[in-house]
Amino acid sequence: MSPFNNQPAGKTGHEDILWNPEIIQYMETWADVPKPETAKLEGIFSKAPTIGGYTPVVPEVIVAFDGSLYEASADQHEPSRRVGYIKVGMVALNVQKYQSLSDRNMPFVDPMAVNRLQEQNAISMALPSAYLKEKDYDSIREGYRAAIFRHYSSDNTRIGTDKHTMLDTVIDLLRINHAVVNDGGLEVTILPSCPSEDNVCKEQNVKVSLVGKSACPACKTSLFVTDTLRVWECFSEFSSNLESFNRLMLATEGIVLAHSLLFFKRTNQLSILSNFAFVMDGPLSISGEAAKFHAPIMSLINQLQIDMIAQKLAPPLIMGLTKTGMSVEHFMVRKEAVPDGIAFPLTDEYRYTNIVGGNVRTRPFGEEFYYGQDVLLKTDEGRQFLISLPYPWDSKQEQGFKKNRFDLTHYRNVDTAIGIINMFQSDLYENSMVPVILAHEYASISLTPGGKILDLVTARALGAA
Ligand SMILES: [Zn+2]
Secondary structure: OOHHHHOOOHHHHOHHHHHOHHHHHHHHHHOOOOOOOHHHHHHHHHOOOEHHHOOOOOOOEEEEEEEEEEEEEOOOOOOOOEEEEEEEEEEEEEHHHHHHHHOOOOOOOOHHHHHHOEEEEEEEEEEEOOOOOOOOOOOHHHHHHHHHHHHHOOHHHOOOOOOOOHHHHHHHHHHHOOOOEEEOOEEEEEEEEOOOOOOOOOOEEEEEEOOOOEEOOOOOOEEOHHHHHOHHHHOOOOOOOHHHHHHHHHHHHHHHHHHHHHHHHHOOOHHHHOOEEEEEEEOOEOOHHHHHHHHHHHHHHHHHHHHHHHOOOOOOEEEEEEOOOHHHHHHHHOHHHOOOOEEEEOOHHHHHHHHHOOOOOOOOOOOOOEOEEEEEEEOOOOOEEEEEEEOOOOOOOOHHHHHHOOOHHHOOOHHHHHHHHHHHEOOOOOOOEHHHHHHHHHHOOOOOOHHHHHHHHHHHHOOOO
């Protein structure tokens, strides 16, 4: 979760506004906020699948991802000149060793010992923002697009000895999405419009070569394969770019997941992948300008899992964990109505009737950005988690998706999701669990040395401080 999402809401968040007579009148006259009756919700939850029918499974390794972003003044005398920084942290935790630490009947787990069980890695990106033009490019936005390309194609994104960069993964996802075409013997992908600096170039359907350099035929601006992420669309050359950075961070989290999964496939290590679980921060979705990448990620996960099952390998759990937001708040407020030990897939009907308000839409919720189904999981100990499991279909056009996406029996790895939630549920952090807290703290951008913060928070998470 980014500081962008967590930052104080500023002036408009002030409670005083609720006492403003115009606001009171507005709320009474116009607001139509769902107020579902407890008895009605209890009726719905009483029909939810129980987790008692599943045998919890614990994977050997949990990899948790989390991103954070920061924007700062690049010059203290000209503070409007700004620079951005995005970090997507990955923490891999060896579960057996972790268990052996916590089984020793100690009042708390030694945080340094936990740190030794972790493998940490991160994708970091320094980016231009307002009034910060890169010297090799004609405009601020062109420099931003170039910086994204440079980071994605960097050797730093290679995993182990594998030669593939994140750019290769973007290209693989474009291929899965049928967005690569042959143009006279050259493979290209097509941008609907030219991403030029001031949006005055009207060129449409510009071709971007998958290898080498490309330029817009009309305005000659440089074109990059990573322009397909389209986060430049909400980039501003003269003001803060938290929105664009947030979009880029969320897209990068999803692409890092795909990159990690493809690593095991490219290096023929699916039997190792079988022991892994991946936990993403937030729902399984890519929102905003890069949303179309949700579709190839959904397809990639499903195909990989099907291939592994065919090879008699257990597919890895891929799970989103949503810690904040309207749905989490909704269920927290109504915790008493939710029985212990259930796994309730959030139907569109439930969401629109009880959370969002208004009529149930005919198009699936999150059609353009979700690649997983939200499931409310309440443990036998009474702790609630809003998790997300990948849709087990190649595309949303399939009948299976349309008919069965709210039926938990179609989903894979429910047993593993229950296993790791049971094991890592934290008394100290509602809605979260230890590996996710570690990833979050690792990803957090701090001006003090990162290791110290990690030690402290790890200790706190494990009850030592
Ligand atoms: Zn152009």
